[in-house]
Amino acid sequence: MLEVQSLTKRYHGVPAIQDVSFTVRPGEILGYLGPNGAGKSTTVKILVGLLEPGEGRILFEGKSIFDDLPAFQRRIGYVPEEPNLYPHLSGREYLQLAGRLRGIPRAILEPKIDQFLKLFSLWDDSYAPVISYSKGMRQKILLSAALLHNPDVLILDEPMSGLDAGAILMLRELVRQLAAQGKIILLSSHLMEVVEKICSRVVILSKGRVAADDSVERLRELMHLPSLEEIFAHLTQEFSTETFASRIIEVMQA
């Protein structure tokens, strides 16, 4: 089980997240939602060890991950928000780099890479430099790199970004099956429809604080709203969409 307890992070005194707490159990897919700048990526970066938390604790299987961060990092797979890859490497070379950094022996790594490249339809481009890849292809490389070592915890920050409709459907099913195998999955996404369909629970962040933490069904009942999209808008938006649109048009026409 992954438990985040009262997590707070400030940048130069300005809080990015404040008192954020949630839990993800094995087999559970947690949708981690929030508008731009709400603190989703900050939380994710703390979880994977890229940032240090200011206050609060993160427990994995009952122990603080910071007691033995390397051990925790060995068990996570991470897809970052931006597809930042080394452009001078080919897709295959990038996967080799990721696999080797995780200590996977060559005899196991190479067949795995071959299979991932074939399954993600990247085989023909496996020797082309990443700079020539489309956004979706880069995303597939990042997904492959995150899955290479069969992690117990998957932290996916906008994993569907740039993927075509078919690839999104396949990824949705993949995430579902991984959860069914007992993996802990944290999914941060702006695609409400996908989150609504596959996440057992959602945490909605607003201005760095948790605005909601429950299952989608229960949130619908509590808030008397028909969809996750409307729940999200209700919890996070300052203006109504109509007001926003009319203000934009006013500025355009000024």
Added chain:
Amino acid sequence: MKPLDETHGPVFELTRHFLARIFDSELFATPGQWRTVATGCLAMLLAARMALFDMQNAAPFRRAAHPSVEAVRFMHFSSQLAPLMLLMCVCGLLAILQWQMLMPSRADYFALASLPVNPRQIFTARFIAFCLFATIVVLALNAIPALLVRAPFASGIPWALACYFPFFAIVALQGLLVNTLSGRWYARAAATVQGVLSCALLLGALSSFHVSQWAPDRQTLLRRFAWAPPVWFAGLEQTFHGSGEPVMHVFAARAGFAFVVSLFLAVLVYFVSYRRYRTLLLETPREAAGARRGWNVLNLLARDPRQAAIIHFMANTLVRSRTHRLVLLAYAGSAAGILINSVLISQAAAHWSASAASTLKFMVYYWPIVASMIVIPGLRHVFRLPAELRANWLFRITESQGRAQWMSAVERVTLVYAILPIYLVTAPAAVAVLGWSLGARVLILQGLASMAIFEALFYSWQQLPFACSYAPGQRPVATILGKYLATIFMAAPPLAVLIATYSQIPATFGILGVAFGAAWLYMRHLRRQGWGEAKLIYEDSPDAMADLGLTA
């Protein structure tokens, strides 16, 4: 509101944009930092130019007590030629450093695609920005010295034209490559041309110090170098000052012709190639990044997957990153220049009568030490330059799983890429010149000295190559260069003499060998203490980095 703050036409706005981003690079990690660096560089150029100005005016009168008119005239010529050659090489190097900026980049086309600007406007703005950059450099180098002499125009114009020439010539060359080669060949040829030119220009810059020592009785050398552009522009300068010598008129005519042709070609290629260049950039299929799967010599360097990851990453970056390759080539060019210059100086010291055998001996004793002193710090500097910094998250989240192996990989790559090539080249020469026994002794001592240099330079190394941000300008460039040159010219000769002397007798070789070996092992032990414990650095700041102060 100031006129510059107003919105102007597309070409003006694009020029403003390109000029402000002339130094944009990952090398300047903090936004706006390039301004500090550019100001520092400009100040350094000004200071260096004033020092040169002193030298060029004082030199003829220092060297001869009662010279003939002919001798004074020649000494004046060579004393002008030396700084002129140096300035032309500096301008050429600056143009090569800006190679990618000389024409629009792929990013320019994508970023401007949605805006109402056409390719011709982008090209025009790039050309104007380039001309403004060249003018700033030319003015920094020549404005003040020209004002300090009696005939400012007669002095200033030839020097300014000489400084503009490399800029335009390099643009013309780039345009020629763009228009004559296919997309794939252009990328390869451009990298090679940049490397060769930077080596040649560095060699020229270093040789310029030698030129100022040309004696009046060696006018034949002048005839021998009549093909060299600095000689033409020095002739132009003499002609502007009223020299009646026919040879100077010939040089002046060549200088004028060269300048006009380079300018014409630069303008022509800019306006002829703008369509083709866009196609070349946007439509040429990317080449395969690496070799197909199979045996790789790098596999021999590491068995552990984590070591292999870093070794392959470093090797691929060194081979494929244009910036890193260029900086490495610049160091190789410096090494070649200093080594060749050292032979010229040694021959001059022997009044040009040194035999080939003694020159070879000098090379065998001196070159490996000097090469180590340039190439190892050079590689260390290249390692500090980032490559796609935003992608370093992969290392940050896996660092704790293999920090010690990563450091070991850095060590191996440095040994294989910097130290081993030096000895692969010089070992056969040492054996051929000194024989097996003495050659082996010399090579062992030199090898231990190179290892000690490596240990000293990497003692405080605490980052993964290419994965840490880089903040240049933490120390004045003049200080860094001064330390480099002082180390090379003051430490290398005594070390080479020490090795040459102690390697003659097996007993003394043993003593020095043990001393060098012990020093190396001790330094290695110190460097490896705490390996894999301290966290690596990903943000370069004056507080974060501590080194021995030899590199930028």
